[in-house]
Amino acid sequence: MVLQAKGLSYRTVDVTPGLGQVDVFRLSGQRQVPILVDGETVLADSSVIARYLDAKQPERPLVPVDPQQAAQVHVIEDWADTTLARAGRSLLAKSAVLDADLRLALLPNELPEPLRQMIGGLPGGWLQSVPELISESERTELQITLEHLAGLVQHSDWLVGEAQSLADLAVAAQLSLLRFPASSGQPLAGKGVYGFSDHPRLQPLFQWRDRLELSLIQQGSEVF
Ligand SMILES: N[C@@H](CCC(=O)N[C@@H](CS)C(=O)NCC(=O)O)C(=O)O
Structure with missing residues (x-):
């Protein structure tokens, strides 16, 4: 990105x-x-x-020159790379255990069919007992923070200041664990962690991430 x-x-x-x-x-x-x-x-x-x-490549700086904004970018990027990344990975792992469709979608395409069928067919009852990797309160906190972000991106395309920054890219990248973007291709696109990927109050956030991805494709085609 x-x-x-x-x-x-x-x-x-x-x-x-x-x-x-x-x-x-x-x-x-x-x-x-x-x-x-x-x-x-x-x-x-x-x-x-x-x-x-x-x-x-100093053109289009990803860390703002303004020290106050630079600090905000740093804090958001660090949150995305640590708390959000860890929660996203844990929630996705648990979802893949419970949801055979998601589990199959995550497997590499080149995996031999018999192995694919075996992994897809693992019994749900046994898998249900896999422990949560993040606590219920961490999950609730994540939901609240993501709702705040969803509110923020309804007012501005950028999380900090008036331009794209590393904060936007770091958050957008990690959101892919909760709901895979179009760029993941089929069969992953749109799949993700049940309860987040389909949560109505989080849709503005995933839509923002999708817009950001599209604009990055555009920016990427303007190679220096
Ligand atoms: N702090 C690192 C984290 C990198 C990371 O967690 N990479 C994961 C995939 S997203 C990985 O390579 N996992 C394989 C492993 O740990 O063996 C970063 O931001 O680049």
Whole structure:
């Protein structure tokens, strides 16, 4: 999203969990994605990558010059990368356990059919006993915060100030765990965490995320 926002040309490489992470480790010394490879420079961690790209391509700054706004962007980005990311991952994992359709949609396309059928057919009763990874109060807090954000984006397209910032991209990216965007393609698009993805008060937030994605495609086509 940052590369698109910056109008920088890039190539993405999908990483298969497990084996594919060996290459990630060899390149970056750690196993998580995303990593950025820019010539001799290899960077891990989305925040580090975003700041590197912002410095490399100062047009359309993602961290505002105004120190007060820059601080707001930092706080929102950090919340999105930690609290929202953790909650999103936990809720999605639990939903995938309970919902065979979602579970199948999340599987890589190249997975052999017999394995796909086995994973899709795991018995619901046994799976129901998988514990919640976040507490009920964390879930409620998340719902309240997301409703605040939904209210905010009904008044402005940007979470901070009068321009797109890293805050918008960080929140939009993590919202994908709760309701997959059109760019996820079929069969994932529109699926997500039951209770969030379909919550009426959160729809303005997902619609904002969808608008943002579309505008990023436009910005990405204006490569510098
Ligand atoms: N703080 C990191 C978190 C990266 C992260 O959580 N990556 C996940 C996928 S979104 C991952 O690679 N998980 C595989 C693993 O931990 O082995 C960032 O913002 O880039």
